[in-house]
Amino acid sequence: MPAEPPANGGYAVAAYAVAAFVLLFYFVSLLRKARK
Amino acid sequence: MSAAVPPPSRDRARAVIRRGTVLSTIALLGIAGVYVLAAAFTPIEARQGVAQKIFYLHVPAAWSALLAFSLVGIVSVLYLWLEDPRLDRFAASSAEVGVVFAAVMLTTGPIWAKPIWGTWWTWDARLTLTLFLFFLFVGYLSLRGALHDRRERARFSAVVGIMGLVLVPFVHLSVYLFRTLHPQPIVLKPSAPSLPWEMLRTLLVSTLMFTLLYVGLVTLRYGIGLAAEAREAHDAG
Amino acid sequence: MPEGLRLALVVAGKDIRAELRSKTALLSATVFAALVLVIFNFARDPTALSAADLAPSALWVTFAFAAMVAMNRAFTVEREHDAIDGLLLAPIPREALFAGKLLANLAFVATVEAVALPLFVLFFNVDLSRSLWGILGTAVLATIGFVAVGTVFGAMVVRTRFAELLLPVLLLPFMVPPLVGAVQVTSRLLADRPLSEMLGWLRILAAYDVVFVTLAALVFSSVVDE
Numbered sequence: 001m002p003a004e005p006p007a008n009g010g011y012a013v014a015a016y017a018v019a020a021f022v023l024l025f026y027f028v029s030l031l032r033k034a035r036k
Numbered sequence: 037m038s039a040a041v042p043p044p045s046r047d048r049a050r051a052v053i054r055r056g057t058v059l060s061t062i063a064l065l066g067i068a069g070v071y072v073l074a075a076a077f078t079p080i081e082a083r084q085g086v087a088q089k090i091f092y093l094h095v096p097a098a099w100s101a102l103l104a105f106s107l108v109g110i111v112s113v114l115y116l117w118l119e120d121p122r123l124d125r126f127a128a129s130s131a132e133v134g135v136v137f138a139a140v141m142l143t144t145g146p147i148w149a150k151p152i153w154g155t156w157w158t159w160d161a162r163l164t165l166t167l168f169l170f171f172l173f174v175g176y177l178s179l180r181g182a183l184h185d186r187r188e189r190a191r192f193s194a195v196v197g198i199m200g201l202v203l204v205p206f207v208h209l210s211v212y213l214f215r216t217l218h219p220q221p222i223v224l225k226p227s228a229p230s231l232p233w234e235m236l237r238t239l240l241v242s243t244l245m246f247t248l249l250y251v252g253l254v255t256l257r258y259g260i261g262l263a264a265e266a267r268e269a270h271d272a273g
Numbered sequence: 274m275p276e277g278l279r280l281a282l283v284v285a286g287k288d289i290r291a292e293l294r295s296k297t298a299l300l301s302a303t304v305f306a307a308l309v310l311v312i313f314n315f316a317r318d319p320t321a322l323s324a325a326d327l328a329p330s331a332l333w334v335t336f337a338f339a340a341m342v343a344m345n346r347a348f349t350v351e352r353e354h355d356a357i358d359g360l361l362l363a364p365i366p367r368e369a370l371f372a373g374k375l376l377a378n379l380a381f382v383a384t385v386e387a388v389a390l391p392l393f394v395l396f397f398n399v400d401l402s403r404s405l406w407g408i409l410g411t412a413v414l415a416t417i418g419f420v421a422v423g424t425v426f427g428a429m430v431v432r433t434r435f436a437e438l439l440l441p442v443l444l445l446p447f448m449v450p451p452l453v454g455a456v457q458v459t460s461r462l463l464a465d466r467p468l469s470e471m472l473g474w475l476r477i478l479a480a481y482d483v484v485f486v487t488l489a490a491l492v493f494s495s496v497v498d499e
Contacts, residue, residue: 005080005081005082005083005084005085005086006084006085006087006151007085007086008084008085008086008087008151009085009086009087011086011087011090011147011148011150011151012086012087012088012089012090014147015087015090015093015094015143015144015147015148016071016089016090016093018140018143018144018147019093019097019140019143019144020071022136022139022140022143023064023067023136023140023249024064026133026136026253027060027064027253027256030060030253030256030257030260031057031256033260034053034057034256034259034260034263116492116495168446168449171442171445171446172446174442175439175442175443175446178439178442178443179429179430179433179439179443182430182433182434182435182439183432183433188432191495191496192429192495192496194495195425195429195492195495195496196426196429196443198488198492199422199425199447199485199488199489199492200446202484202485202488203446203447203450206450206477206480206481206484207446207449207450209450209477210449210450210453210454210477213473213474213477214453214457
């Protein structure tokens, strides 16, 4: 009988959030440097 | 000594910045789309659960970091041969963008590893190599930050870039030999030979978007470098 | 004797004589090595980790850091005396200049290792009766590799304000493959394992040396020339 997949969605959310943060942070910092 | 290259114009710098901003924005929107794709339109992997979806960010980020690094290495060789300052500007931009992608990989990696393998870090080939790339990038950028003569900075950076590129196969070999002696916890290879179509599709779209983001960010960063040089020349002249 | 080799020996001789006069690099590196070995002894839980288990790693970490201290000091001393400008004006082929610097750095690092090794034997209660030649050979093999890279990087960072910080940051990734190989071989030597178990690592060490000494020689002119 196939088992239920483990309930680890929290990790996925965390990883997606961190990745988004790092990429957006860098992009925004570049935009600010460009604006100077 | 190579002929003097005229400093870039402010207009050209602005044009490049604009192009980079547009490309990056499109890519970021694309990645947002990938988020939706991964969350709602891609099946959940039976054994690993929802956490497996980190795969769709982790692998493309790794690919982009490796692309950035390889280009820095290749361009470094070209610079020592041709001494074209444009090559050096590109290398600096690629290194900076590369370290960001490496950071994404090094943060998503442990977050993925913990639920799947029960440990935050493993010295497996991919994570270890990325850690090395990260340190090599950091060294490269630190050295650049400490050198102020443009030609000296370009030459020295190129040397580090080339040596870093040559180092990678040795790290790979050492990790491989190390692991065959010390078997690590069984790696669940999500990229199994028969990846279901929806998963493959999401992975490919994500890889495409990450590559586009690499191009966009490097263009943007390159333009910022041009603007800085234009400003310097204007202030000096 | 071929001219290039003679010039290399002249360059090495000059550096070695200068260092013997001031002794700054040798002294600081040797003291550093001794301290690191002592710290290793206190930084472990003796009930959890035996001296024998820790020994190969302790030895090689000590060698690695002491080598960095030695190389850094050697270049800094030279810069303080602006000695390199005179050297560059002379018509010495850059490969010979590199070879000379490499030989001098190897001499410094070898001296530090030669002092650290007996201390290591003493502090860690190691029996080298059967493995001494193997350890020495491994030391030579591994040291050549990272000193070659260190010679190039040392020449670069000496132009910056943060040389002491930048050299480790740049050099440590490059020290990992030789270090891993050296520790693996050393631990097998100390455990009296057969040669067949070490061949893979020894080959990596040798390949690393060949590749990086050649590469370093090739790029050295880019570092010292305008």
